[in-house]
Amino acid sequence: MPPRKKARISQATSPASVSQPPTPPPADTASPSKSDEKLLNDPWTDEEEIGLFKGLMTWKPTGIHKHFRLLALHQFLLSNGYIHPRSEHSRPAGIWRKLQSLYDLEALDEREDARQLSDLSLESSNGEDEDDDVYSEAENKIHKEDFALPDDAYAELKWQQRFASQGEGKSESPPALPELNMAEEPPVRFTPSFSIEPSEAPTPSGRRGRPKAGSVRGRGKGAAPAPPPANKRRSARQAGSVAEEEDQGEEAEDDESEDEEEVESEETKMVNSLLLAGAAAFAAAAPVDIPEIPGITYGDYQHADPSGGWIPPTTAYSKGEYKQVVMLSFDGMHQFDLMNYVTKYPNSTWASIILKNGIMYENARASSPSDSFPATTALFAGASPRVSGIWWDDVYDRALYPAGSNCTGPQGTECAWDESNDLNSTIITGGGALNVSHLPLQLTAWGSCQPVYPHNFIRVNTVFEVARGNGLVTAYADKHLTYELLNGPSGVGLSEIYTPEVASVANTVEAQQAWDDLHWSALRNWTKGNFANGTTNPQGSPSMYGANFQAITWAQTNAGYLDAYGAKPNKSLEQALQYADKRLGTFLGDLKAAGQLDSTLLIVGSKQGQGPINAANETFLPGTQLTASVEAAGISVALTTTDDGGVMWLNDQSQAQAAKANLLANTTLGVEYVLAGDEIQHAGLGSPWLDSRVPDLIIGAKVGYLWASSPRFEDHGGYLPQDLNVPLIAYNPYLEPANVSTFVSNRQVASTMVKALGLPLAQLDGYRIEGTPILPGVFAS
Incomplete structure (x- = not known):
């Protein structure tokens, strides 16, 4: 018989149920005719219901954790584009x-409660049905005490359950080197001034070597000692004690220096052979010969100390919990890419090292729009487009003058911050400088007409300016010369910027990985106190630096996924993910060899995702069709920039609502929504009337639509979950591992980088103006 209910103490909720909303009460019983009418008026589409039922297979919102599960269910529907x-x-x-x-739902709650508390044993002495008491006692017990597995007995088990079991049929990453899962190593330095035929290149053995017993890999004078086993929270005091131990151990290591130098020499030979083979393969794949790459590729700025009121650079400054902070962006990667990868490869660098001592922010969000330029600005300035003035890499500014106009004629011009501004985008250096004749112009307060460089265009300072202004060395690597933007308004925030032109690289995943290796090589050289090209930097290693990588985003754009949910990446994408994992492990080894691993806060993630995920459901349209539709209605368009979302500027701003109506009426375009005119300001994104850069229309695409210049599987820039749902992890060997489900923004990376080095947060404009907080859980205080 059904269970006999006792008086309920309160509605079953999660442990933190004081502020949790209860399950909505059951709807009133309706007559059959009203039920039929309700069914016909149900706003849920078939696709939405399919997604709902798929989500319910994993997240069933019943029992004491139902509200948490419902939030997870809602996020699943958003992330996969069902709603x-x-x-x-x-x-x-x-x-x-x-x-x-x-x-x-009420009956399901009771059943789930009893199941979760099935260890409750009751003796039945009167012969009544035990189910009555089991259900009722379980329900009462829920309201009397919170349920949680004790950490002392289940902590390790709970950690292991995050990953798939290593049973039969589970593939694993390629064999790894000790402790750090390093496979191949990228070149120590990339200076391809030599001439080498591919046939002459030494071929590394196909067998992946491991150090012989008793040998020391990557260890030299001043290497970091073994990390202490206690207290996993980093502090400045711990970092100082490690440094003292290093100094005390130098004398003892002098006796071993000759043996270690011999080991280092053998390793150098091996790495140099990889360098020669990699350089030859890259040269063969690239459409042009690769000249020698300078350490810095922007204009005539060459490692000179900045003039003005800057504090002389020094690596000794650090008032924070860390001595170095590094940000690495694997562009295009989604949070689900990360979770699928660590499930498939439990011995990978991501799974066995980064997440083992990392704080994972499972609900991190990229900037909106998610184009590379505002996404990069969000990471390193901590500011939204409303404040930074960076909306896309191809935008319109109503206050600037066109290139070559000498600041005469009407104001308003396109500002393209991509490879089109290189002197020569077909070679790896981009020609060594920006083409000044292509830059927009501004009329200064004293009547002079001057070009606007990317660092002039950004309206807020960057983390690199804050660090440089406090006497620290900084460095960064990205894909175009225009990313000198991160120098900030001062123009000298970066001690070194390294930007090999990605547009010059061949359209293969191997060539993209070779380009990524240029950045990995720069990172290695920075950890050694060198410039990116391997020459000695008299200022030493940077305290704040970072880089981005392109192989994953290239593979998504050119190959994509084999299913609708991103669980089955194409062969090229799988290769790119594995390659990134190996190189990440190698970089950890570089930090350890330099004695910097323990004192470095490493932040890894992606500045933006990509979409659409489901290639079978993709509709490609040239972005010019949106412009054509609006202009056919007699509305003049100044500029339209699109990918899987878009922005539009009009020559007559008063026609914004008419343009919106036109786009929504044209059902063939796949427009989901449009914000126009004052609606943009009401959404908190700035006023098109008061700000010369805020677009007149912000256009949201339907899931599956891609407005681009040429067909491709995926792209980014829009406002959908596929663009915004990105991985973000803060790692240090002494951090307690944690999953943070709170929604965080990539903008918080900037504040966290400043805080990590103990620099004044108030000096960062993004923090001062928008209150961008630090990432939770990273710091002891």
């Missing part, structure tokens, strides 16, 4: 209403 974030019926409250119409 739109602005749809009222698919928000959490709407999902509760939908579930209430399908199930008896």
Whole structure:
């Protein structure tokens, strides 16, 4: 017989139920005719219901954790494009209403509660049905005490359950080197001034070597000692004690220096052979010969100490918990890419090292728009487009003059911050400088007409300026010369910027990986106190530096996924993910060899995702069709920039609402929504009337639509979960591992980098103006 209910103490909720909303009450019983009418008026589409049922297979919102599970279910629907974030019926409250119409949630709550507390044993002495008491006692017990597995007995088990079991049929990453899962090593330095035929290149053995017993890999004078086993939270005091131990151990290591130098020499020979082979392969794949790459590739700025009121650079300054902070962006990577990878490869660098002592922010979000330029600005300035003035890499500014105009004629011009501004984008250096004749112009307060460089265009300072202004060495590597933007308004925030031109690289995953290796090589040289090209930097290693990598985003754009949910990457994408994992392990080894691993806060993630995920559901349209549609209605368009979302500037701003109506009426374009005119300001994104850069229209694409210049599997720039759902992890060998489910923004990386080195947060404009907080859980204080 059904269980006999006792008086309920309160509605079953999660442990933190004081502020949790209860399950919505059951709907009133309706007559059959009203039920039929309700079914016909159900706002849920078939695709949305399919996604809901798929999500329910993993996250069943019943029992004491039902509200947490519902949030996870809602995020699953958003991340996979089943629902739109602005749809009222698919928000959490709407999902509760939908579930209430399908199930008896109250009965399911009771069943789940009893199942979760099945260890409750009751003796039945009167012969009554035990189920009555089991259900009722379980329900009462829920309200009397919170349920949680004790950490002392289950901590390790809970950690292991994050990954798949290593059973039969599970593939693993390629064999790894000791402790750090390093496979091949990137070149120590990339100076391809030599001439070598591919046939002459030494071929490394196909067998991946491991150090012989008793040998020391990557260890030299001043290498870091073994990390202490206690207290996993980093502090400045611990970093200082490690440094003292290094000094005390130098004398003892002098006796071993000859043996270690011999080991280092053998390793150098091996790495140099890889360098020669890699350089030859890269040269063969690239469309042009590769000249010698200078350490810095922007203009005539060559490692000179900046003039003005800057503090002389020094590596000795550090008032924070860390001596170095590094940000690495694997562009295009999604959070689900990371979780699928660590499940498939439990022995990978990501799974066995980064997440083992890392804080994972599983609900991290990229900037909106998610184009590379504002996404990079978000990471290193901590500011949104409204404040930074960076909306896309191809934008319109109503206050500037066109290139070559000598600041005469009407104001308003396109500002393209991509490879089109290189002197020569077909060679790896980009020609060594920006083409000044292509830059927009501004009329200064004293009547002079001057070009606007990328660092002039950004309206806020960067983390590199804050660090440089406090006497620290900084460095960064990216894909175009225009990323000198990160110098900030001062123009000298970076001690060194290294930007090999990615547009010059052949359209193969191997060539993209070779380009990534240029950045890995620069990172290695920076850890050694060198410039990116391997020459000695008299100022030493940078305290704040970073780099981005392109192989993953290239593979997504050119190969994509084999399923609708991103669980099955194409061969090229799988190769790019594995390659990134190996190189990440190698970089950890570089930090350890330099004695910097323990004192470095490493932040790894992606500045943006990509979409659409489901190639079978993709609709490609040239972005010019949006412009053509609006202009056909007699509305003059100044500039339209699109990918899987878009922005538009009009010559007559008063026609914004008419342009919006036109785009929404043209159902062939795949427009989901449009913000126009004052709606943009009301959304908190700035005023098109008061700000010369804020677009007149912000255009959201439907899931599956891609507005681009040429067909491709994926791209980025829009506002969908596929663009915004990115991985973000803070790592240090002494950090306690944690999963943070709180929603965080990539903008918080900037504040965290400044805080890590103990620099004044108030000096960062993004923090001062927008209050961009630090990432939770990273610091002891």
